[in-house]
Amino acid sequence: MGVNLLALRRLVGPDPRLCLVDRFVEYTEENRMGSAEHGIGLLERAGIEVVSMDIGPECALPYPDAAFQVITIFDVVEHLSAHPVRLLREARRLLAPGGVLLLSGPNAFALMRRVKLLLG
DSSP, rough: OHHHHHHHHHOOSSSSSSEEEEEOTTTTTTTTTTHHHHHHHHHHHTEEEEOOOOOSSSSSOHHHHHHHEEEESOOOGGGSSHHHHHHHHHHHEEEEEEEEEEEEETTTHHHHHHHHHHHH
16 A cells, blocks of 8 residues: 555655555455555655556556656565566556666565465
């Protein structure tokens, strides 16, 4: 829900443009992160641009070519319905020359994940 961007905003101040694309469907009152409305409100008050959309098979994000110096894709790839190469191509389109892509996913080999797998 943009927790990393909220932390980054506190570190870097108001100047750099920060944007978040998320589908927000998982965020309800029952979710530990809270409702989508609450989270979007926090993000917007912090000056973070929010785009609510599902990154589906088309994977066309609403930004011009070379729009960003840094793109983060944290814990997203494993949720995609389409092949992740589409998202990576879109990230390449959006990165300015010399830009950086930071990509992460869940650690499937963590000890607790192994224990949970063994326990079903």
